[in-house]
Amino acid sequence: MIEISGILVLGFFAQWLAWRVKVPAILPLIIIGLMIGPLSSIILGEGNKFIDGDMIFQGDMLFDVVGLSVGLILFEGGLTLKIKEIKTLAHTVRNLIIVGTVVTLIGGGIALHYIMGYSWHISFLFGALIVVSGPTVIGPILRNVRANNNIATILKWEGILIDPVGALAAILIYEFIISGQADQYFTLFALQGFMITVLVGLIVGSLSASLIYLLLRRQMIPHYLRNTIILGIVILTFGLSDMLHEESGLLAVTISGMIIGNTRLEELKHILSFKEDVTIILISFLFVMLSSRIDMADLYSLLNIKILMLFLIIVFILRPIVVFISTYNSTLTWRERLFIAYICPRGIVAAAVASLFSVKLSDGSFQGIISAEQAEEAKMLLPLTFMTIVGTVVQQGLTAKKVVELLGVGRVTPNGILFLGANETARYLAKFLHSKGIPVMLCDTSAYNIREARNLLLPVYEGSILNDKALEEIDFSQYGQMYATTSNSDINMMATRMIGREIGSHNTYRLITNAEQKKVGPAPANVLFGGQYDFIGITQFIRTRPTFVEKKVQNNQEFIELLQKKSVKVPLFLISSNQAVTPISQLEPMQQEIQEGDTVVYFAVE
Known part of the structure; x- marks a missing residue:
């Protein structure tokens, strides 16, 4: 029990540390796992670890726990995939996956076979394992770098959809290896198993x-049982699918999440919030536990030039080839294509599936079938696989923001404004802003308004x-601010x-309340x-039909002097030369950097 408790606490600490230093959580999770696992043997002596994942779950129990955890993670990822996001980029995502x-x-x-001298079968299994990207890593990177919508949408969809595809590809190679047909061409037996896996996953997931x-x-x-029962259904989905055909559970839960995520259920946001919490717990536990299973001897074996060559080929040769073939004739700019080619970190699914197959093929269960x-x-x-994960996360997590700036593919801050309420005040302000070419939208339930x-x-x-429903239907890529102007302060x-x-x-x-004014x-x-x-x-005040006054200012001094004039009844907005709007009432005039040509908008005293 102390081992499980320790891994959970350390996992949560790693998540907090990642937030604190602004790096993907996977990095501190793996580092802590290595510290309590293989690296601790330097202090405790060879063969001893502070915590060893193999001592917690053994045999089939390890496979079941890891597989089910990954299934829940993929279900949560599927919930976030919205078909409307991908309509114009569907062919690019499809190409990236295929x-x-x-x-x-x-x-x-091929790289592993010729660089490390591994057999073809194990080499291709490794190739399948590194196919997957990782939604648990892509998400934090995208939040940190704030790439534009085209890039963010493509990488998010690829990261989630390619996980079950990569896992299925690994299963296909695994089936081929254990089929006993190692010296023959690709067998119908393995291909048949793969097709059944896909079919079962699609049916059970739907x-x-x-x-x-x-x-x-x-x-x-x-209400109080909603999240619990849905969690139970997802677990049942994974278990039933795997029972009908081994390894089909990952696809089943991903399909289930995608379908539910594209419905208009009112409860969807609450479900997603709950599943995000579950996912954080599972990721925290899995990465620390799986990292602790690695032996020190295995880490020493990775410290050579051949491993570096393998990593460079994966990141700087294979990934660019994939992206530039997949995006041929697309609407993406060459800068966007270059950034997508730079980003493809590996995540939890690669680590989990590698852990499963590594144990299954090396524990002697297939003696006589494999050498x-x-x-x-x-x-x-x-x-x-962990080398690939750590390498890609460190390289891309620490440099992606700089690459976005160099390529100029960052997200442009939207200048549109949402008004909560379409009352007189909202209409008066919105009409003025709309006349200046600034996107506005008024939201209300009143037929009159x-x-x-x-x-x-x-x-x-x-x-x-x-x-x-509103959060799904309103395009927040256009609106960067919201003004709540209803009569209901709550x-x-x-x-x-x-x-x-x-x-x-x-x-x-929002509007101030009467109690706050007093x-x-x-x-x-x-x-x-x-x-x-x-x-x-x-x-x-609005019913007096006050006049909007616009005054250009050249510097901070002019700005401050204007606000101090008695004729300025109500300062409203500061509109920059690129039409970015900021409510003046929220600015500290002495701290605000005024650019030449900025416009101050206010109501003047008649």
Whole structure:
């Protein structure tokens, strides 16, 4: 029990450390696993470790725990895949998966065979293992570098979809090795097993998604049991699929997650949040546990020039070949293609599947089918895969942000504004901003407010911005700020928290409440109009039809002097030359960097 507890606590610490130093969590997870595992034998003596994963789960139990954990991770990944994101880039993702699987499997196998002298069978198994990318690694890298939408969408879809494909490719090679046909051509037996795996995974995954959808749609599960029962269904999906045909569970849960993720269920966001928590726990445990299983002798064997050559071929030859073939005739720019070619870190699925097959092929179970030399080579699959994981994460995690800047493929901050409410105040402000070419959208449930906004030719979202449907249908790539202007202060506050998760809490603003106005001291942060007006006050002021005044400023001094003039009744916005809008009420004038040509917008005293 102390070993399991220790691994969990260390895993959570690694996650916190990764957040603190802003690196993908996989890196500190593996380092801590190596420290308590093989590296600890330097202190304790050869053969001894602080914690050894092999002492926690042995035999089939290790396979079951790792396989089920990976299945839950892939289900959560499938939930995040939205078909609408991929419509214009579907052919590129499809090519990356097909071409990437073939080129990486064959190229990686050939490289390992000729560089390290491994047998063809184990070499191609290694090639299949490094096919997979890793959603658990891609996600943190993309959040850190903020690449543009084309790059982020392609890498996210590739990272999730190629995981079960890579795992299936590894299963295909594994089936071929253990079929006893090692000296013959690719056997029908192995290919048949592969096709059955795909078929079973598709059928069971679709049925599982249908069951989950039916239960949620008809509200047949109480709120407090919703996440628990769905977790149970996912576990059952994995187990049933694997029972019908071995190794089909990964595909089944991925398909199930994809189908559910593209429905319009109100409960989807709550399910996804719960599954993210489960995924963090599983990843924290798995990486530390699997890293601890490696022996010190295996680490020593990786310290040679041949391993470096193998790594360089995988990263700087095979990956660019895959990307430039897959993106031929696509709409991507050469800069975007170059960055995608640079990014392909390996993750938990590669480590988990390598661990499973390494143990299965090296424990003597297939004596007589594979040679003793091949069994020793199979034992090295895990450290070789971890070498690839650590190398790609370090190289890409630490340099990706700089590469994005050099290539100029970062995400452009959207300048559009969402208004929560289409009342008089929102319509008055939105019409002015809209006339300046700034994207706006007003969200409301009131038929009258919606009709009045449409009469002004303003874009409107009819419905509540606080439900999951709105979060899916509103394109947040256009809107970088939200102004909550309804008469309900609770809804305004809730909206700033909820939408803040999508666009950043510092980009959400609301009206001050009457109670907040009466408090002594400065106004709270992120309130509109500098806290001078609550809903009733600003509505009455807007009904006087105040005039918008625009004044260009050249520097900070002019900006400060303008705000101090008595004629400036209500400072509204600072609009930069590239049409980026910032509410003046939220600025510290002395700290704000004013660029030549910036425009101050305010209501003047008549």
